[in-house]
Amino acid sequence: MTQPIIQLKGFDKFFGDFAALSQVDLDIKTGEFFSLLGPSGCGKTTLLRSIAGFETPSAGSLYIDGKTMEGVPANKRPTNMVFQSYAIFPHMSVAENVAYGLKARRLPKAEITTRVAEAIAMVGLEGFGGRASHALSGGQRQRVALARALVLKPRVLLLDEPLSALDKKLREQMQSELRRLQRAVGITFVLVTHDQEEALTMSDRIAVMFDGKIAQVATPQALYGQPCSRRVANFIGMMNFLDAKILSTSGDTVEVDVQSLGKLSLSLSQATGGIEGCNSAGVRPEMLTILTGSQTAEREIEAVVSEVFYYGDMTYYDVRLPFKEEPITITMRNTAGRTVLAVGENARVGWSASSLLLLR
Amino acid sequence: MTWFQKWRRGEGAQGLFLISPTLAFTLLLLAVPLVLVVALSFWTQDYLTLHRTFTMDNYKTAWSEPMYQYLMGRSLKISMMVTAMTVLLAYPVAYFISFYVPPKRKAMWIFLITIPFWTSYLMRIFLWKVILGYNGVVNGSLMGLGLIEEPLSFILYNQNAVVLTLAHAWVPFAILPIFVALERVDRSLIEAAEDLGDSKLRRFFRVTLPLSMPGVIAATIIVFIPTIGDYVTPRLVGGPNGLMIANMIELQFKKANNAPLGAALAISAMAIVTCVALIFIWMNKKYIRGAK
Numbered sequence: 170m171t172q173p174i175i176q177l178k179g180f181d182k183f184f185g186d187f188a189a190l191s192q193v194d195l196d197i198k199t200g201e202f203f204s205l206l207g208p209s210g211c212g213k214t215t216l217l218r219s220i221a222g223f224e225t226p227s228a229g230s231l232y233i234d235g236k237t238m239e240g241v242p243a244n245k246r247p248t249n250m251v252f253q254s255y256a257i258f259p260h261m262s263v264a265e266n267v268a269y270g271l272k273a274r275r276l277p278k279a280e281i282t283t284r285v286a287e288a289i290a291m292v293g294l295e296g297f298g299g300r301a302s303h304a305l306s307g308g309q310r311q312r313v314a315l316a317r318a319l320v321l322k323p324r325v326l327l328l329d330e331p332l333s334a335l336d337k338k339l340r341e342q343m344q345s346e347l348r349r350l351q352r353a354v355g356i357t358f359v360l361v362t363h364d365q366e367e368a369l370t371m372s373d374r375i376a377v378m379f380d381g382k383i384a385q386v387a388t389p390q391a392l393y394g395q396p397c398s399r400r401v402a403n404f405i406g407m408m409n410f411l412d413a414k415i416l417s418t419s420g421d422t423v424e425v426d427v428q429s430l431g432k433l434s435l436s437l438s439q440a441t442g443g444i445e446g447c448n449s450a451g452v453r454p455e456m457l458t459i460l461t462g463s464q465t466a467e468r469e470i471e472a473v474v475s476e477v478f479y480y481g482d483m484t485y486y487d488v489r490l491p492f493k494e495e496p497i498t499i500t501m502r503n504t505a506g507r508t509v510l511a512v513g514e515n516a517r518v519g520w521s522a523s524s525l526l527l528l529r
Numbered sequence: 530m531t532w533f534q535k536w537r538r539g540e541g542a543q544g545l546f547l548i549s550p551t552l553a554f555t556l557l558l559l560a561v562p563l564v565l566v567v568a569l570s571f572w573t574q575d576y577l578t579l580h581r582t583f584t585m586d587n588y589k590t591a592w593s594e595p596m597y598q599y600l601m602g603r604s605l606k607i608s609m610m611v612t613a614m615t616v617l618l619a620y621p622v623a624y625f626i627s628f629y630v631p632p633k634r635k636a637m638w639i640f641l642i643t644i645p646f647w648t649s650y651l652m653r654i655f656l657w658k659v660i661l662g663y664n665g666v667v668n669g670s671l672m673g674l675g676l677i678e679e680p681l682s683f684i685l686y687n688q689n690a691v692v693l694t695l696a697h698a699w700v701p702f703a704i705l706p707i708f709v710a711l712e713r714v715d716r717s718l719i720e721a722a723e724d725l726g727d728s729k730l731r732r733f734f735r736v737t738l739p740l741s742m743p744g745v746i747a748a749t750i751i752v753f754i755p756t757i758g759d760y761v762t763p764r765l766v767g768g769p770n771g772l773m774i775a776n777m778i779e780l781q782f783k784k785a786n787n788a789p790l791g792a793a794l795a796i797s798a799m800a801i802v803t804c805v806a807l808i809f810i811w812m813n814k815k816y817i818r819g820a821k
Contacts, residue, residue, distance in 0.1 A: 212632060221718060221724060222723075222724075223723075223724075241721045243724050244722070244723045244724070244725075244726045244727055244728060245726075248724075249722045249724055249725065252720070253717075254715070254717050256715065256717040256720065256721035258718060258721070258722075258736065259718075260739050269722070269725050270725035270726050273725055273727045273731065274726055295714055317725065318724075318725075321725065348690070357759075507753070521642070528796075
């Protein structure tokens with residue numbers, strides 16, 4: 170196991186009395202695409218700015234490439250940042266912007282020219298070098314910001330919500346382009362985002378943050394499949410929650426009484442955040458099915474359709490289970506021959522005990 | 530509807546109505562006197578009678594007589610020194626207020642800077658005389674400390690005193706435009722410069738200063754144009770060697786009884802100021818076009 174490129178130990182950051190970050194421990198591996206995901210105000214941007222050197226920790230330590238960053242200013246760190254606003258220098262052309270960091274390093278002119286040309290080509294802006302920076306579109310500014318940072322060949326590229334200012338289509342295009350770029354250059358990318366879909370599609374690993382603390386660090390699949398708490402599960406995709414009461418545990422099995430579903434015995438591994446304090450059972454909407462005709466499932470329960478949202482390829486149903494006030498959501502793919510149920514109709518809901526998660 | 534009624538209801542008429550008091554004031558008290566001065570500069574005066582035959586003689590004298598050339602040069606030099614000194618003094622103050630004063634105190638700082646205007650300019654000049662004079666504060670202190678044997682004479686009644694007094698008077702006017710320009714510099718640009726490897730000093734010269742240039746140029750114009758024509762200050766603290774072109778213009782109109790020559794000197798000075806101002810405006814345009 171190689172040593173992590175970024176290592177945070179017991180990292181705290183206070184703004185006055187407000188704890189923006191508290192006791193953050195985090196390892197980011199060399200060469201991975203890592204995302205910091207969380208709602209606004211959760212401290213993810215503060216964490217990124219701390220790595221860049223724009224915030225000094227109140228306590229704890231940060232190592233980049235094994236070296237302590239204590240007292241190392243932003244301009245001496247092996248990191249470069251793509252700012253949320255892109256921070257393109259308005260008094261300089263595209264090429265001058267990209268050359269900025271190389272000039273700061275006082276490299277020979279010929280080397281600057283070739284490296285700038287390479288970087289501009291890498292982000293697909295050939296022929297734009299002489300363009301004034303105020304004559305660029307949002308997507309182009311983003312590319313200039315990327316080229317300006319990548320041309321310095323940093324150990325770590327920090328991206329502060331770089332796609333939030335772009336429209337949907339351009340954002341999706343830039344997502345795949347960022348991914349391609351990261352694979353091509355092999356630099357560690359650390360991305361801050363509040364968009365869970367963006368984090369899931371782009372990252373190797375994701376850290377979910379709430380209230381200045383890291384809630385879970387996992388791969389996208391593990392995060393979606395085995396969230397460690399209700400809060401994480403709710404933030405990453407949709408999840409239905411049912412009240413649950415732990416009756417007993419013995420060895421690898423847990424006896425639980427789940428609202429509407431009755432007494433069940435589940436595997437201990439389904440308590441993804443640990444069994445202690447679990448008080449709800451969660452199930453993803455796509456893990457439930459509405460059975461039609463002679464279809465059967467491992468387990469079935471009667472329900473009443475209370476709302477239907479038709480999306481073309483998918484239908485989202487809100488159905489009411491017995492003994493539960495709030496309806497739960499089921500998503501169904503509209504395959505050939507499948508009829509869409511109407512509000513008020515009865516539905517047989519198929520489920521399996523293995524798709525339940527026990528959560529805090 | 531006649532064209533007049535149509536025009537009366539249009540936006541043009543409303544605009545004209547809104548500016549008409551100012552327009553009348555400007556026409557009567559600025560444009561008309563200016564036209565008269567221009568006309569006067571082409572005439573000749575013989576004791577108390579004016580000869581209204583067109584002549585270029587006044588301009589020939591104004592531009593060829595060594596004394597006038599010399600005074601014009603000195604005026605330009607003094608006002609350039611004042612401008613340079615003012616902008617150099619104002620920039621750090623504006624920078625401090627913009628970057629180091631907490632946002633909620635900025636308005637108070639700007640307000641404090643206007644305090645000198647609460648006293649009349651004449652009063653402030655006399656105070657400078659008290660400070661710089663033969664038995665003034667500076668000389669008194671230095672002699673009291675035993676640093677000098679006899680009062681320094683080079684600090685009052687010369688060009689240095691004019692520059693110092695004018696710079697002090699104009700600094701607040703220079704602080705404001707520079708402050709506004711610095712406030713508009715996006716802080717993330719400065720962070721980006723740091724992130725890309727620039728030290729504090731380098732990022733100031735590569736990002737902050739170029740982006741605040743419109744403010745610096747505005748300050749330069751604001752200070753340069755009025756100071757070149759200043760006549761109270763050189764008169765009171767300038768001594769014989771500190772006199773400027775405006776003092777000569779006054780002399781021509783009054784004691785020398787040659788209003789046409791005074792007018793020609795005034796128009797010439799105005800032309801020179803216009804040229805300098807145009808250069809600055811052109812420079813400003815270049816910066817504004819770049820920073821959008």
